[in-house]
Amino acid sequence: MNNEFSPKARLLSYLDLFLTGKMGAQTFCDSFEHVYNMELDKADLSPVEAKAFSGLFDKIVWYSPFEEERKTIKNYIGENEVLAEVHIAMSILRKK
Secondary structure, three states: OOHHHOHHHHHHHHHHHHHOOOOOHHHHHHHHHHHHHHHOOHHHOOHHHHHHHHHHHHHHOOEOOOHHHHHHOOOOEOHHHHHHHHHHHHHHHOOO
């Protein structure tokens, strides 16, 4: 498989697309969750990548675009929280 389209490369591209506003929160969360959970071989990740991606995954699975739902279910997060979590993941990845 071409490394450019590897699951790890796609996860990294999703981070960039979301941060630059080229991908919305719902699409980002759905895409990241699917690739991380269903396609990525976690053994292909460095320890730093594993920490960044797993931490982000653990948060974005709780994304909800609905404010009322987030008020009712306290684990749910909104777009601002997703953005904050992406920034945390990016800061971890920069330590590679």
